[in-house]
Structure formats: structure tokens, C-alpha cells
Amino acid sequence: MGNSIENDHLRKLALVVDDDAVNRMILEGMLSDSGYDVITAENGQQAIQQYVDHQPDVILMDIMMPVMDGYQATQQIKTLAGERFVPIIFLTAVTDEDELARCVRVGGDDFLTKPYSKVIIMAKVEAMTRMSDLYATTKRQRDEIDIHNEQMLAEQKVAKKIYSRVVHEGCLDTPNLKYILSPLSIFNGDLLLAACTPSGGLNILLGDATGHGLPAAIGAVPVSDLFYELTENGATVDEIVLEINSKLKNILPPEFFFCACVCNFSNDYRLFTMWHGGLPDVLIYSAENKKLKHVVRSTNFPLGVVDNVQLKTDVHIFDLSKGDRVYLYSDGITEAKNKEREEFGEERLLSCFEKGKSADDLFDDILETVNDFRGDEEQSDDLTLLEINADVNVLNDELLEKVVSTATLPYPSNWNMNMMLNKRDFIETNPVSILTKFTTQVDGLMQHRENIFIVLSELYNNALDHGVLGLDSKLKSEPDGFLTYITLRQERLTDLTDGHIVISLEHKMGDNQGELIINIADSGAGFDYGKQTFLMENNMDNSGRGMPLVKSLCKELEYLGEGNQVRATYQWKKSS
């Protein structure tokens, strides 16, 4: 017995409250015969005590009693019961409506009038007991659900911590980026990643997975891993796209996919390369003219929909002027809803760009406009907006260290290697990233990875483009030059019958410094390098921004043979 909240007796317990002993006896008899245990009380005060001591399942309550009447007792018992449902049936000789109404007001659940009929009494008592059981079951289930929910929430918070270590911010805090990430729940279905490339540029990935919450976010884990690793190795935009697509196609069920934009900014922010699959239009704003320069629509499948053979890796390439802004966003912006269930829409977004605002103010203006539109209406999707300012080369040592995470293993410090590449290799491989990775395994050389990548990249691409394919870099400086150049390059590469490039690397280690000698020879005709050197030294050439940079990085740089061979010596000191 005792004070348990739920009375677990298989036999139900009834409390009969009446100041008349005869009445008490009659009712006790009827209830007993029907299988109830019975306790009694003579007045309201005793009734309360009985309730506290025994927690009856049902109470039959007289109204007029000395010491405390039925009304007061009922009020107090109901308050004591709290969330537990304890039915109280009033015993009344009264048929006055006002009196009956008072019964209900104080918490009574039903009435019994004299003369007492056993059938009626038991019918009412049984009905009340059934209701009380139902009540108790529902409450117990509700409590179980509450505990369960709390547990799930706690688990999600832990999972989120782990998730955040893998899907981390990368370079998102560089000064020339402004962004907002506003997930709908603990896990964000949108993904925004930024990482610095070995050559000092910036790679960005914006993704929007099907749905939102945990199922949408879970795909972000392998995508992040791949994105950061590939970027570190100097992979190009289309290489990153293919790897991620292949991964997602393998692991995601057919109805899940990942709308995404993968892009690269060159280290001087003059060149913007982008692959666009399924996200809303990307916008490029001219700082100088204060209006939109380009609106770029998606032309590819989202990632994870088709396999790599079917996926197009068409990239867009744009020339940017200093201060131009590029905007990437997910559909949380365009589909933001107001009270009337209207969507913000593309037109309203574009109108933000037609106000002739200064580029510095645009980001805040867009957000303000969306928030004003939405008003008090709650967010219904993950919201993501990113602005990249094509200005300021913000790569510095601090950032580079943040991104570079691979530990170096002990490695031979004096070595040489040769690599011969032909047409198939030109098309299918990227020797620059392989060689950079290989080379910078030497302890201490990792910090020089960016420089080595630049040198290898520039020299290899020159050997391929100008040496083997015979392309003229003057093409690039014409209007739409890049597109023409790339198209022509593709054609010549496809039509190539023979041609090769030999890359030789040699590394020698001193006490605290080392020397890397890079030798690249191509099968092309060569060129008048005497004249070229003169032009370069006097900033009169248009061989691109690369060669003067390479020359400044290397201890020595010379052309040999017919001009189809170049040797660069990169000297480096171990930083303490």
C-alpha cells in the first residue's frame, strides 16, 4: 500500500465518503460484491486523508457533511491528484440544477441520486474506472516519448560535434568572403566548403542535398573529405566534380542527390572557373559598373544522379575585374516564404542588384531584403548565401598551415626520378598534382608546396600547350580569348598523333637546405628563347602571368636546346 502514484492493485480501490453510516454500509456492500476493495470516510477532511494514504481509483462523495463538505474535499483532492485522473462521483439527493452545476465546477465527474440502484452505481463506477485506466496509459506513453526525444536530441548533439570535425569550415573565414549559413535544424542540409589550393587560389563548394536534417547532412561527410583532399593535391574543378559524383552515386539511394557548385578562383582572383549542377543561378556583379555582369544557369545534372560517363563536366570560365562579386546561394533564399505563402523568387533577388548599390553593401542588402520579405514567418529550409570578393590575395602562412594537415613520413632526401608522358597521359592524368605531392613528402618541403606547384604547373603546361600542341598564348589576351584557347587546345589534343614530354626531377639535401632541379623537355619545335627572355625581363611579353612568377621563385631558370627544354632550380631552406 503506501503513497505510490499509480495504485497497482488488481482489485480496484473505492473510497466512500458519507456522514451517514447506513449509506456508507449500503454503498460499501454494493462495491464489495462487485469486486472492489472499499475504504470509507465520514467527512471531507477524512476523505482527503484517505486519498493521501491510499490513492483510491474512484471516489463516491456525499455533499453535505460536517467539518468539511463534499465540494471543498473534491477541490482539494483534485488539486492533490495533479496529472493523475481520479474520478469523483457525487452522491446527491439534490436535483437542483445550480447545485449540480456546482458539483461539476469543483471537479466532480458524475452524480448518483437516491435511491441507489446497484446497477446504475456499478455502471458509472466501471465507466469511470475505464476512463481512468485510459488516462494513465496515455500519460505513461507520453512520458516515455518525452524521455526518448530527449535522448535522441542529446545523441544528435554529440554526433554534430563529430561531424563538425570532418565537415569543417576550411578557409571560410578569409577576409574576402561573406557568408551566411542558417540551417533549419541541428544538421545542415546545405554544405559550404572553402579551401586554398596549392597555387594560392581558392576552391569553393556549395551543395544542397535532397531534404534537410540528418539524412541530408550525412552525405556531406565523404564530400568534404574528398573536396579537401583533392584541393590539397591541386586537382582541377572537373576532377573534383567527377570524384565526388562517383562517390555519391555509389553511396546515396536513387532518390537522393546533391545540387552543387564547385568553383575555383585563381590566386590573383582574375579567373573564375565553375561547374554548376542544379543550384539556382550564380550571379556576378561588376563593382565598377554597379550592375550584374553575368547570370549563370545550371547546365549539368546535380551530383549523384547519373554516373560519370553520363555526367557532363562542362565548366564556365569568367574573367573577373578587381572588386567584382560572385554570389552563390541555395534555394533557401529564392524559396523563402512570407505569411501569404508567396516565395521570395528570383525576380526579387535580381532586383537587389538593380539598385546601383556599391558592391560593399550588397551582401547585407540582400539579407535584409529577404528577411523583410519573410517577416515573422518561420524559416522553412536551410538558408545559405555566399559572396566572394574578387580582390585581395589573402593566402597567408596561417591559412596554409590550417589546411595542410597530412603528416610527412621519413623519406629519402636525395633522389631523382623520370617520367615520360604521351598523348594518353596528357588527356587522362594530371602529373603536376602527383609530382607535387611526391616532391613535398620530404620533411620541411611541405611549406614550399605552393611554390613547387606553381613552378611545375607553369612549366608543364607551357611544354604541353606551346611545345607539343603549338598553341600561341597571345590568343588568351583577345576578347573571349580563354574560351577560344580552350576549344582549340581540346581540338589539337584530340587530333594529336605523336608527341611526348619528359619530366626529370632531382633533389639534393644539404645541412639545412635543399635543391630541387626540375627538367622538362617536350617534343615540340622549341622557340627563340633569347628573344623571349628579353621580352619577359622587360615585362613586354604576354606569355601570361605565370613565367615571371616562376622566375622569381627559382634560383635559376634556363632554356636549353632548341628552346624545347627548360631547367628550373628551386632552392629552399628548412624553416626552424
Place this chain on the structure above:
Amino acid sequence: MAITVTKSEDGRTITIKLPGEFDFRAHKDFRETHRDSDPGAQYILDFALTEHIDSSALGMLLLMREGLGNDDAKVKIINCRPNIKKLLEMASFHQLFEVA
């Protein structure tokens, strides 16, 4: 609003009319419309009433297509409002489904 399905007389063409809001809530009902699917049949998805679709809806279309044999599936999408058509094109779905 519910999804309605009508079969042609010879049973070879099945028209599925989608509701005003075609989103994740329609998942179960939509699945039912082609659960015992005849892979050889021509399916017509009528978007005349549809004002909004979300990414789950696109996912459901992909799932349907997979169930009908991917490239062998015969699924036509008709009566798209301009905004819906644009969404389908942005995801290049017009290359997977016949969009009229």
C-alpha cells in the same frame, strides 16, 4: 489534395495527376501509383495542378525512373507551369524525362 491515377482503355498508358504541393508528404501515395508497375507502359505525369515541388519530389521522380528500368523507362511530364519547368531544367531533368 490527393494524387489521381487513370488508366487508358488498353491499360498501356497510365496518367498520374500530381497535387498542388508535390513534396515529401506525397511520398507514400506517389509510390503506390506505380508500385505494381508495368515497366513497358507509358507513364504520363500531369503537373497541371502543381504549383510547388521540392527536392524530395525530384528524388521521387528519380526513384520512379529507376523502378521502371532507368533508360528504359517511358515517363512523360506534361502541363508544367513555367516555374516548375525551370526547376526541372536546372537539374537537367529534361534529359531524363520527356518534358512537354
